[in-house]
Amino acid sequence: MKKKYILDREDKVTDQRLFTKRREIIAGILSAPFVLNTSNLFGKGENYLSFKKDMQYSTNEQTNTIKQITSYNNFYELGSGKRDPLINADKLNTENWKLTVDGLVENPITIDTEDLITKFSLEERIYRLRCVEAWSMVIPWIGFELNQLIKKAKPLASAKFVAFQSILDRDNLPGQRRNTLNWPYREGLRLDEAMNPLTIISVGLYGRVLPNQNGSPVRLVVPWKYGFKSIKSIVKISLVSDEPKTSWNEQSPNEYGFYSNVNPNVAHPRWSQRRERRIGEFKKRDTEIFNGYAKYVSFLYKNMDLKKYF
Ligand SMILES: Nc1nc2c(c(=O)[nH]1)N[C@H]1C(S)=C(S)[C@@H](COP(=O)(O)O)O[C@H]1N2
Ligand SMILES: [Mo]
Numbered sequence: 001m002k003k004k005y006i007l008d009r010e011d012k013v014t015d016q017r018l019f020t021k022r023r024e025i026i027a028g029i030l031s032a033p034f035v036l037n038t039s040n041l042f043g044k045g046e047n048y049l050s051f052k053k054d055m056q057y058s059t060n061e062q063t064n065t066i067k068q069i070t071s072y073n074n075f076y077e078l079g080s081g082k083r084d085p086l087i088n089a090d091k092l093n094t095e096n097w098k099l100t101v102d103g104l105v106e107n108p109i110t111i112d113t114e115d116l117i118t119k120f121s122l123e124e125r126i127y128r129l130r131c132v133e134a135w136s137m138v139i140p141w142i143g144f145e146l147n148q149l150i151k152k153a154k155p156l157a158s159a160k161f162v163a164f165q166s167i168l169d170r171d172n173l174p175g176q177r178r179n180t181l182n183w184p185y186r187e188g189l190r191l192d193e194a195m196n197p198l199t200i201i202s203v204g205l206y207g208r209v210l211p212n213q214n215g216s217p218v219r220l221v222v223p224w225k226y227g228f229k230s231i232k233s234i235v236k237i238s239l240v241s242d243e244p245k246t247s248w249n250e251q252s253p254n255e256y257g258f259y260s261n262v263n264p265n266v267a268h269p270r271w272s273q274r275r276e277r278r279i280g281e282f283k284k285r286d287t288e289i290f291n292g293y294a295k296y297v298s299f300l301y302k303n304m305d306l307k308k309y310f
Contacts, residue, residue: 047209051122051142057198057296058126064137066206068279073213074131075232076180077166077173084175085213091172092212092233099218103163103238106154113217117203120144124207125200125221130262130291132226136276141221142204147195155191155239162194163187163244164220165236181247187231188244188258189222190300198223198296201234224290224297226260257310261301262291266310 073085078092099116101109111119122142130136150162166185170176176183193199202221203210210216215232222229228248238244248256255269264274264287275284290297301309 048207049117049122049142049204049209051124051204051207054123054125058124059128059138059292060126061128061138063126063140064279069137069139069205070211070213072137072279074133074227075175075213075215077169077175077183077185077233078213079175080180088174089212091174092167092216093169093172094212094217094233097217097235099234099237101149101153101237101239103240104156104159105239106156107152109149109153113203116201116218117209120148120201122203127198127221127223128291129221129223129227129230130276130287132228132256132260132268132273134271134273134276134287135279136285136291137279140206141200141202142207143200143202143221145197146199146201146220147197149201149237150191150194150239153239158241159239160191161240161243162189162191163236163238163240164189164231164234165238166231167233167235181251184235185231185247186245187220187229188246189229190243191239192300193222193297196297196300198293224261224293226256226262228256229260259301259306259309261297261306261310262287263289263306263310265289266307 071086072082074082075085078085078088094113097113098110099113101111122144124140124142126138126140128136128138164187167173168176168184170183189199200221202215202219203217205211205214210219215230215234218234219232220230220234243258246256246258249258262273267273273287276287277284288294
């Protein structure tokens with residue numbers, strides 16, 4: 001994968017007019033139903049993607065600015081501060097990236113990033129993302145439903161869960177030199193959660209390939225769960241029979257459950273989850289059950305005690 005735009009460290013752009021102009025250009029791009037075409041995909045360092053706009057699942061709330069989305073991140077491989085992922089973005093090497101789908105499948109797949117971007121039909125999905133730390137953003141992701149990829153691998157009947165693994169690169173990723181988490185970062189979903197149409201594999205945002213700090217070249221987005229479930233820079237997706245181990249649950253099981261559905265009625269042991277701060281806003285908002293996506297996902301949990309399975 002070629003070099004990302006990474007916004008030229010946009011925090012250094014002090015001229016707000018310049019920044020606003022760029023936003024208008026991006027808005028113009030997004031108002032077209034189809035953006036350029038794949039022949040421009042990796043041309044001249046632009047890295048525009050070709051996609052159509054989803055109308056079914058996208059929120060019509062105001063999106064966060066590209067500056068907010070790319071300069072306030074959680075990506076512990078690049079450091080634990082909110083600005084570290086931007087500062088250390090170039091430490092993530094995405095060259096010759098391959099994504100493997102394996103485990104309890106009839107048809108294991110290994111696919112490189114270019115194929116992932118060109119062989120799946122991409123959509124823009126504007127989703128809220130609610131971090132467990134009680135902040136949220138609205139992000140125009142580009143991606144496709146994870147169920148498309150899983151179906152290609154043909155899961156066996158014994159597959160009940162999906163395990164995800166991020167890149168392991170201790171030599172280059174500054175955060176992996178410390179044992180803040182048991183590397184590589186791992187996450188998991190129940191198979192029906194993974195097959196739900198809301199669950200997407202994202203390869204871009206704001207019309208272009210993903211900036212490194214947002215989990216380039218391929219990351220998960222599960223909008224009804226706390227942000228840490230949306231694992232970045234994925235190298236492997238495995239279909240498995242039992243609930244897989246996940247990094248945050250392993251690190252602190254009483255703070256971070258396997259399910260981690262956004263739920264204002266279940267407090268984190270150290271803080272309330274009732275309210276959240278939308279990045280860029282001052283006044284707090286009420287947090288909604290399943291992050292406002294209940295009508296698409298509450299049936300997945302109908303006989304479950306959500307306080308026990310938090
Ligand atoms: N590999 C990996 N994925 C990760 C994380 C991480 O530290 N490493 N942080 C998670 C957390 S806590 C959040 S809130 C989201 C943030 O995604 P964003 O920076 O694109 O907004 O990424 C999630 N995915
Ligand atoms: Mo998070």
